Structure formats: structure tokens, C-alpha cells
Amino acid sequence: MPSPILQLQDVKTHFPVESGFLFKKHAGTVKAVDGVTLDVMPGEVLGLVGESGCGKSTLARTIMQLLPATSGTVVLEGKNLTSGSAAEILAVRRDLQMVFQDPFASLNPRMTVYATLAEPLLVHGVCQPSEAKERVAKLLETVGLAPRYMQKYPHEFSGGQRQRIAIARALALSPKIIVADEPVSALDVSIQAQILNLLSQLCRKMNLTLIFIAHDLSVVKHISDRIAVMYLGKIVELGPAADVIERPRHPYTRALVSAIPSPNPEIERQRQRIMLPGDPPSPLNPPAGCAFHPRCPYAKEICSASVPPLVAAGPNREAACVRLGEI
Amino acid sequence: MPLLEVTDLRTWFHTRNGVYRAVDGVSFSVEKGETLGIVGESGSGKSVTCYSLLGLVPQPPGRIESGTAMFDGVDLLHCTPAQARGIRGKRIAMIFQDPMTSLNPYLRISEQLIEPLIIHEKISKKDALAKGLAMLEAVGINDAPKRLHQYPHESSGGMRQRVMIAMALITRPELLIADEPTTALDVTVQAQILELIKKLQQQFGMAVIFITHDLGVVSGLCDRVQVMYAGRIVETGDTRTLFAAPRHPYTRALQRSIPSMQPKGVELYTIPGMPPDLSKPTGGCAFVARCEAATDVCRATDPRLASLTPTHATACLRVQNNEL
Numbered sequence: 030m031p032s033p034i035l036q037l038q039d040v041k042t043h044f045p046v047e048s049g050f051l052f053k054k055h056a057g058t059v060k061a062v063d064g065v066t067l068d069v070m071p072g073e074v075l076g077l078v079g080e081s082g083c084g085k086s087t088l089a090r091t092i093m094q095l096l097p098a099t100s101g102t103v104v105l106e107g108k109n110l111t112s113g114s115a116a117e118i119l120a121v122r123r124d125l126q127m128v129f130q131d132p133f134a135s136l137n138p139r140m141t142v143y144a145t146l147a148e149p150l151l152v153h154g155v156c157q158p159s160e161a162k163e164r165v166a167k168l169l170e171t172v173g174l175a176p177r178y179m180q181k182y183p184h185e186f187s188g189g190q191r192q193r194i195a196i197a198r199a200l201a202l203s204p205k206i207i208v209a210d211e212p213v214s215a216l217d218v219s220i221q222a223q224i225l226n227l228l229s230q231l232c233r234k235m236n237l238t239l240i241f242i243a244h245d246l247s248v249v250k251h252i253s254d255r256i257a258v259m260y261l262g263k264i265v266e267l268g269p270a271a272d273v274i275e276r277p278r279h280p281y282t283r284a285l286v287s288a289i290p291s292p293n294p295e296i297e298r299q300r301q302r303i304m305l306p307g308d309p310p311s312p313l314n315p316p317a318g319c320a321f322h323p324r325c326p327y328a329k330e331i332c333s334a335s336v337p338p339l340v341a342a343g344p345n346r347e348a349a350c351v352r353l354g355e356i
Numbered sequence: 357m358p359l360l361e362v363t364d365l366r367t368w369f370h371t372r373n374g375v376y377r378a379v380d381g382v383s384f385s386v387e388k389g390e391t392l393g394i395v396g397e398s399g400s401g402k403s404v405t406c407y408s409l410l411g412l413v414p415q416p417p418g419r420i421e422s423g424t425a426m427f428d429g430v431d432l433l434h435c436t437p438a439q440a441r442g443i444r445g446k447r448i449a450m451i452f453q454d455p456m457t458s459l460n461p462y463l464r465i466s467e468q469l470i471e472p473l474i475i476h477e478k479i480s481k482k483d484a485l486a487k488g489l490a491m492l493e494a495v496g497i498n499d500a501p502k503r504l505h506q507y508p509h510e511s512s513g514g515m516r517q518r519v520m521i522a523m524a525l526i527t528r529p530e531l532l533i534a535d536e537p538t539t540a541l542d543v544t545v546q547a548q549i550l551e552l553i554k555k556l557q558q559q560f561g562m563a564v565i566f567i568t569h570d571l572g573v574v575s576g577l578c579d580r581v582q583v584m585y586a587g588r589i590v591e592t593g594d595t596r597t598l599f600a601a602p603r604h605p606y607t608r609a610l611q612r613s614i615p616s617m618q619p620k621g622v623e624l625y626t627i628p629g630m631p632p633d634l635s636k637p638t639g640g641c642a643f644v645a646r647c648e649a650a651t652d653v654c655r656a657t658d659p660r661l662a663s664l665t666p667t668h669a670t671a672c673l674r675v676q677n678n679e680l
Contacts, residue, residue, distance in 0.1 A: 080542035080543070080544060080545075081542055187630055189630075217397040217398055217569065218397065218569065218571075218610060218613055218614060219397060219609070219610065219613050219626065219627040221613070222613035222614075222615075222624035222625065222626045222627075223626045225615065225624055226623055226624055226626060229621075229623075244542065244543065245543075246543070247614070247615045247616030248615050250615070250616075250620060251615035251616075251618070251620055251621070251624070252615075270620070271620055284544060285543060285544060287547075288543040288544045288546065288547035289543055289572065289616070290546075290547075290550070290570065290572030290573045290575065290576050291572055291575060291576070291616065292571040292572045292574075292575050292599065292611070292614055292616060292617055293575060293599060293617075294575040294576070294595045294596050294599050294600075295596070295600075297572075297575045297576035298576070302547060302551070304547065304548060304551065305544045305547075305548075307498075308512045308514055308515070308545065309542075
């Protein structure tokens, strides 16, 4: 059994909300990530799904150390990032890279592709400035772009090509883990397929660990080995990808799976949809007990009494629901 | 007689960089009470087609070069502004993609909601408000009396899209055009909105044109589907036939590139290359550069939509010649 490459222990990221103009008052706390414990194995693709506002992006940014964790620890190969000094964090930054959702916003419009890709190489002193050109050319080839594009600016590329450049930038420092935050949501289906293929090829070839965040369950199922489902700052279900989607245990995952429209009209016409009433609650004022209970079709009194922990729910599976045995 | 019959619609954009043929010879019809899905990737002309019908294309740079759109004896593309005003917002209504930006943030929901009634039906404000309240309840908004007098920012995305739907349906239109109404919403909320559109359609007996890029959404909602590519309709048919046996190489490629249609872990099919530049028509089929089955004939001849069966038509020369 290999040891996990990344360990999250009870990670919480809270944002204080203040009211008033001159005399700021503490008005509440948004618990964007509220107690996530998760082990990521080397070489695996972990899919993170949930609706907007569930904290999946905040969790990604906390892992990346772009946001300070309020409490809990993020441990990368034995090194605790949450208590590390700035210099220590800079040293591990190269092992941990990120690809963002919108390739139109995540590339600097005033930097050429060469400048964008050479910057991390030079900042981290990976190569001499004289070798940078060769390295950048190689990177572009890795992501399926011709090296002759090096002197172009981002506006000269399409969305799919820009996302390839963003992936090349993430790969520049040969990281161990890539966190991809909705990397295909802004792309058309035909382009989405290209980027998904590229990501899974790269993972296999370079033995990368990928944390893949998306709200589209079918995309996540396709690319991931394991899936973690988040709701209001907590992981509510965790398990092997196909298993979680085909046999969801947690009522929220069930509703989520049943809400995906199927591109097969025969299936679509026959199936029973679980309709969730209302919207996800505000993380500023979450419901007591299980955060999902106001929308849950199986909710009972016991659900509002205490927060259910993640417990074993079958082989390699975990779910956070007190009524797991009954439903 | 169909409710709406569009013939040979061409909407071109005249820009400094050339003439972009965003919609280039599109013909289709919508029957009373049916749901037509228009599917395509960004830039395929699906939104511009519908914007043209309602006179929402900015002119210039846009120009409607040819075509007619007959709606109950009136040509929407050539009628007087007064005639258009009598139809738009009353008999044909539209909902837009982004509920966050398509409501006016300065006006209370009540004012925006009853505006079409005040304009089109000459009823008193009090009666209009009563109708507005009933409509908000019909689209499933809880505590509607309170919501009615709130501002848009006080509601969530799903709630705002419900308000948009209520606003569009308040005049009981015969045709609703929905331009990607669920793209900006979460899946569980999307499921609610789709269910709502289905329910209201049955209740009011209206026809719906549903524009989307998501094949999954179309499959559950639409009676007929048409697939657009580079400003043209490349395939059209009833939903079951088109999904079970797509014939045009583009439709087939599109279907093969969706993860949920493929076994897990399998390499997804990718369409090579990129959509063509709409300002440089090639004379042949627009898909030719990305098509696996392209021949010299495809490069030279402009394909027309031709029927394979009474309910299924495709604009692929090789399919029409029984070669594919």
C-alpha cells in the first residue's frame, strides 16, 4: 500500500463577513470549507464535484496555499504546508501546480506564450536562460501545440488552445500534483474532449496526480479514479468513480446523479427524477445538523440533531449520512 | 399550417475584417405546441437565428440578407416596427441565458414582470399585479407576495430564471424562444427549470424553440432537433431517430465526443481542427476540413438539406448518395 502523496486533515477555510462602514462589526462567518479530511494517492485522478458554492474551488485554493487554511493541515509528502514558512512553501510550489477554469482570464494578455512558459522555469532556476527556448518548445509539443506559436499572444488562440497553454504552464516545473479547477467548463464539447484526452494522457505518461474539479458529473466520471462529492463545505461521499455514479449512497449524490440529463432519449423518457426542492442553503447560515436535510427526501428529526461524519459505506466507499443503513 | 415558417434566412455581419455569414440559408418550421431543439457549438449561428426572428440583431454590423419568417401571416423579417411590437413580447417571448444580467437591477421584480401586460393588454396596474402574482406562483416561487416587491439581487440564480420565465409567459405567448436558459445554473436547479418549462408548455399549449449546446438537455425535452454548424442546419429529425441513428458526420462526431455516451476511461473521439472562418466561405461543405469521410465532391459542391425519411433530413452529400 503506497503512502498518500497529499493528506488533508480536518481542513477548514472560513471567511469572516463584516458589516458597517466605519465601525466594522463581525457579522458572521462563511464556512466555505468546513472540515475536509482526504488522502490523495500518488498517480491517481481524484474528481471533486459539487454545485456552485459548495467550496470545491476554495478547497483547491487552500491546497495550493493560495488561501490560508483557518485550521487543519495540508501535508504534501510529509511536509506540512499550512505551518511552513514562505521560503519552504516556495520550495514546494513547484510540486503543486494549478490549471484554472477560464483560459481567457488566466493567461496574461501582454505576455507572449514564450514569456508565460519561460517565467516559472527562470523563477525556479530550473534551467539557464539560454536553454529556456528549447524547454518551452518541448512543453508546447507535450500539449499538442507547434513550437512556432511561441512568439504569439494569447488573443491569437482559441479557447481550447489557450487551455493547452495553461496546461503547459502547469507542467513547466514537472509538478507532482496538478489541481485543475473546472478546466473544461468554458469549452465546447468537441474541444472539451480534446482537453480531457490530453489530461488523461499526461497523467498516465508522467505519472501525475490530478485533482480534477468540475460540476459536470459525466466528465468527472470519465476521467477520475475516485470521486469526492462536496456539499456546503463538506465531503458527503467518497469512492471509486464508476461506483459512486452508478450506485450512489448519499441522498445528495443520488439527486445529483438523477439530475444529469442523459443524451439518450430512451433513457431520458423512462427515468424517475429525484427533484430537489429549493436552492443550496447559504454557507453563511447553514442548517443545523446535516446541511442537506432541508432538501433531503429521506430527512428525519435525527438529521437536524448532529453533523453526520463520513463513515464506511461498502468497499473503499465512504458517505456522510446517518440514515445510510435504512435508505 | 405551421406556427412559424422560416425560409432561407441569411444574417451576415459586415465588419472591418470581412463579411461573417453567421446564419447562411436556414429554413425550418415550428408547429403549434411542439418543442424544437437547436443544437450547436459556439459560433454555429443558433442564437443569431433566433435573434434575427425577433429583430434583436444589431444593425449595423448585422444585416438580414434574405429570407422570410412567416408567423401567422406576418413576415417577421419585413413587417413594420408597429407590427413587430405587437408580436414581440406578446405572441413570441424569449428567455435568455444569463438570469444574472438579463433582469434590470434598478427595478423591482413587480415592475419588470408586469411591463409586458401594461404595454400589450391595456389593463390597470392593480389587475396586472394580481396576474403577476399568480404567474410567480405558477413558476414555483415560494412566498411570491414578498418576492414580487423585491429587487433581482435578492434572489438566487434559479429564482431569477423563474422570474424571467414568468415574465416571458405572462402574456401567454404562442411561441417561447429559450436561449440556453439553464447553462448558467447548477444541475439540480437545471432539472427544476426544465421540468417547469415542460409543465408550463403543456398547460399553455405553446410551442418552444430551445437553443442549447447540451445534447442531454435536448434529449429529454424536445420533439424535434436540428443540428447547426457554421451557420447552416446540417441535420434535422425527430429526437429519437436523430439520437439513435445520426447520419451527418458532424452529429456523429459530436455524439462520440460526449463522455457520458462512452465507456469510462476510453479515449474520447475528438473532432480534428477548428470550426471554419465564417468570413471565408469555401464553396463546398463547411465541415469538410474536419470530416473523416470527405471526398473531392464535398469540397466542390455546396450540400443542401435533403430528406432521408419524412422526419429526418441531412446536408451530407455522401449520406444522400447512400455512400455512408
